[in-house]
Amino acid sequence: MSGVQTMAMAKALNAGLRQAMLDDPKVLLMGEDIGPLGGVFRVTEGLLAEFGDKRVMDTPLAESGIVGTAIGLAMRGYRPVCEIQFDGFVYPAFDQITSQLAKMTNRHEGKLQMPVVIRIPYGGHIGAVEHHQESPEAYFAHTAGLRLVSPSSPNDAYWMIQEAIASNDPVVFFEPKSRYWPKGEVDTSASPQALHSSRVVREGTEVTLVGHGAMLAVLLQAAEVAAEEGTSIEVVDLRSLSPVDYEPILASVRKTGRLVVAQEAPGFVSLGSEIAATVTERAFYSLEAPVIRVAGFDTPFPPAKLEAVYLPDADRVLEAVDRALAY
Amino acid sequence: MSYTEATLQLLSPAGSLVESDATAEYLPYVEKLSDDQLREFHRTMVITRAFDLEATNLQRQGQMGLWVPSLGQEAAQVGSGFAARDQDHIFPSYREHAVGIIRGLDALDIIRMLRGLTHGGWDSDKVKNFHIYTLVLGSQTLHATGYAMGLTLDGVTATGDPETDQAVVVYFGDGATSQGDVSEALIFAASYQTPTLFFLQNNQWAISVPVERQSRTPLYLRPAGFGIPGIQIDGNDVLISYASSRKYLEEARSGGGPRFIEALTYRMGAHTSSDDPTKYRKDAETAHWAELDPISRFETYLRGRGESDAFFRDLAVEAADYASDIRTRTLALENPTAELIFDNVYSEPHALVAEQKAWLENYESSFDQGGAA
Numbered sequence: 001m002s003g004v005q006t007m008a009m010a011k012a013l014n015a016g017l018r019q020a021m022l023d024d025p026k027v028l029l030m031g032e033d034i035g036p037l038g039g040v041f042r043v044t045e046g047l048l049a050e051f052g053d054k055r056v057m058d059t060p061l062a063e064s065g066i067v068g069t070a071i072g073l074a075m076r077g078y079r080p081v082c083e084i085q086f087d088g089f090v091y092p093a094f095d096q097i098t099s100q101l102a103k104m105t106n107r108h109e110g111k112l113q114m115p116v117v118i119r120i121p122y123g124g125h126i127g128a129v130e131h132h133q134e135s136p137e138a139y140f141a142h143t144a145g146l147r148l149v150s151p152s153s154p155n156d157a158y159w160m161i162q163e164a165i166a167s168n169d170p171v172v173f174f175e176p177k178s179r180y181w182p183k184g185e186v187d188t189s190a191s192p193q194a195l196h197s198s199r200v201v202r203e204g205t206e207v208t209l210v211g212h213g214a215m216l217a218v219l220l221q222a223a224e225v226a227a228e229e230g231t232s233i234e235v236v237d238l239r240s241l242s243p244v245d246y247e248p249i250l251a252s253v254r255k256t257g258r259l260v261v262a263q264e265a266p267g268f269v270s271l272g273s274e275i276a277a278t279v280t281e282r283a284f285y286s287l288e289a290p291v292i293r294v295a296g297f298d299t300p301f302p303p304a305k306l307e308a309v310y311l312p313d314a315d316r317v318l319e320a321v322d323r324a325l326a327y
Numbered sequence: 328m329s330y331t332e333a334t335l336q337l338l339s340p341a342g343s344l345v346e347s348d349a350t351a352e353y354l355p356y357v358e359k360l361s362d363d364q365l366r367e368f369h370r371t372m373v374i375t376r377a378f379d380l381e382a383t384n385l386q387r388q389g390q391m392g393l394w395v396p397s398l399g400q401e402a403a404q405v406g407s408g409f410a411a412r413d414q415d416h417i418f419p420s421y422r423e424h425a426v427g428i429i430r431g432l433d434a435l436d437i438i439r440m441l442r443g444l445t446h447g448g449w450d451s452d453k454v455k456n457f458h459i460y461t462l463v464l465g466s467q468t469l470h471a472t473g474y475a476m477g478l479t480l481d482g483v484t485a486t487g488d489p490e491t492d493q494a495v496v497v498y499f500g501d502g503a504t505s506q507g508d509v510s511e512a513l514i515f516a517a518s519y520q521t522p523t524l525f526f527l528q529n530n531q532w533a534i535s536v537p538v539e540r541q542s543r544t545p546l547y548l549r550p551a552g553f554g555i556p557g558i559q560i561d562g563n564d565v566l567i568s569y570a571s572s573r574k575y576l577e578e579a580r581s582g583g584g585p586r587f588i589e590a591l592t593y594r595m596g597a598h599t600s601s602d603d604p605t606k607y608r609k610d611a612e613t614a615h616w617a618e619l620d621p622i623s624r625f626e627t628y629l630r631g632r633g634e635s636d637a638f639f640r641d642l643a644v645e646a647a648d649y650a651s652d653i654r655t656r657t658l659a660l661e662n663p664t665a666e667l668i669f670d671n672v673y674s675e676p677h678a679l680v681a682e683q684k685a686w687l688e689n690y691e692s693s694f695d696q697g698g699a700a
């Protein structure tokens with residue numbers, strides 16, 4: 001496979017995983033229902049048939065067990081990629097991820113590497129039941145030793161999953177499940193962008209919008225509406241949630257003077273809060289308005305019939321843009 | 328939980344060999360042991376106890392924030408420790424000092440960790456695959472199981488050659504059996520038929536909570552529910568600890584799948600130096616287990632076999648020297664420098680950590696120049 005192809009993100013992830021497995025025989029996939037079923041989102045479809053059950057392991061239904069044994073496999077020189085079925089199911093593995101996986105290299109004083117990827121389909125917009133629409137990235141961003149990334153497009157998904165697998169540090173990989181199906185172009189022969197870098201995806205002059213994953217589509221939609229109304233908006237795709245690549249954000253803010261950070265996760269003690277604080281520290285004299293956060297409410301994710309009210313949409317983003325411009 | 332009819336024992340508390348139908352299959356492993364090997368069992372138990380008591384003293388004298396004594400559990404550890412082969416991997420909890428010493432660990436490395444100089448302390452590649460301690464109870468059972476899954480994938484186990492086939496021993500305690508991770512490890516080990524020996528030291532107490540609160544059924548019966556063979560042994564009998572571990576490890580390494588041993592022993596001291604067992608344990612219980620001391624029992628056995636007074640006298644001197652050397656080197660340990668905070672948080676460069684390391688260096692050096700910048 002080479003050149004530019006049009007495919008959905010789920011398919012792009014599948015192609016990226018497949019390429020990583022072809023490139024390195026130490027890459028293993030582990031998770032619930034990832035074998036014959038191909039995962040509940042079909043991201044691993046066909047990989048069992050191609051690579052066999054020693055490299056595509058349908059595991060017992062135990063998230064801590066998946067991550068804990070992945071740590072042991074990584075100690076043995078493997079590069080496990082663990083699929084957590086849904087965002088809200090990651091918590092049984094929280095101890096193994098935060099107290100063990102994240103700290104292993106440090107505890108071993110650098111003599112041990114932990115090339116483990118934890119794939120988590122995250123976020124709302126799919127009308128699912130409780131525990132199936134959450135955005136838990138802040139819990140993991142707070143833990144040193146982990147790296148966090150989230151693609152927003154099929155092309156990034158194809159490349160970033162391969163870069164995450166190639167990382168010698170543990171990577172929590174947040175897949176925006178509402179973006180699994182829309183298609184986009186994937187250039188399989190291009191050189192990938194560095195994993196932990198953010199990127200300006202739309203240029204503008206008056207307000208900067210920053211977000212990641214599924215939020216990117218909302219931000220681009222908001223920018224389009226604003227443009228029709230005569231407001232020029234720049235959009236930055238965060239891509240890496242930990243560490244955050246601040247330079248493109250700061251450069252944008254120095255130009256626009258206004259920043260709105262948007263996310264599906266609750267706003268209190270969140271990635272958006274952290275970015276707001278850091279940009280305020282580093283670009284204070286460039287700011288014409290306070291950094292404004294647009295986020296999910298600080299409530300449990302509501303029953304699905306209310307998710308459209310809960311999740312920030314283009315209108316909520318534009319309301320924040322209006323507030324920023326009012327200063 | 329004290330000994331039951333199911334408890335396998337090769338050496339009675341009085342120090343004599345027990346020969347019965349139940350132990351017949353274990354006795355051959357002991358009969359193969361040379362006099363030197365038997366002496367080495369005893370030597371390691373005595374050295375470990377001397378080390379442990381010296382470390383307890385060092386903690387009491389302010390040289391460590393915490394000490395985790397192994398007092399009373401020497402036989403369970405020494406028997407199983409010598410049963411493992413050099414190529415095996417050992418995943419300890421945090422009390423397996425004797426096993427570490429058997430694998431060639433400088434016991435000072437344990438002190439370095441508990442003195443607050445490091446979170447780890449040693450490189451398992453250099454101490455016959457004795458991995459570093461894990462402080463969260465039961466977490467290491469999953470790491471051990473994953474490692475054993477890797478051995479199977481690599482085809483370095485169950486080839487039919489016990490001299491090279493690898494296996495994994497994982498240590499955990501009665502308190503840890505209540506952790507979900509231990510059950511998940513048993514599930515994964517059974518599902519993937521890993522070459523794992525689960526070695527449970529039931530020392531009767533999880534800090535202040537008795538084992539009866541952890542389990543209403545003897546713990547050796549639990550693995551049966553996972554499809555894993557399990558036995559209960561007298562953990563203060565170094566011979567059954569060795570023989571049963573040897574047998575189960577050979578079965579595991581030859582493709583038989585995981586095995587489980589519950590070693591009934593007793594934590595003769597405190598959980599850690601921060602604990603006061605007189606608040607929750609009865610003197611009668613402590614006295615009962617003192618009668619079952621693993622070291623005096625084995626000494627009686629060796630003397631009965633004709634071991635000389637000189638051996639025990641020389642060993643006492645060696646143990647005292649060992650402890651004295653530990654004391655001297657503990658007092659000479661230097662504190663780490665601030666780079667330890669930042670180095671090795673990640674394997675690859677990380678912008679935020681690099682930035683904070685540079686900030687601290689700049690901050691510290693600002694004082695050298697006569698004031699904060």
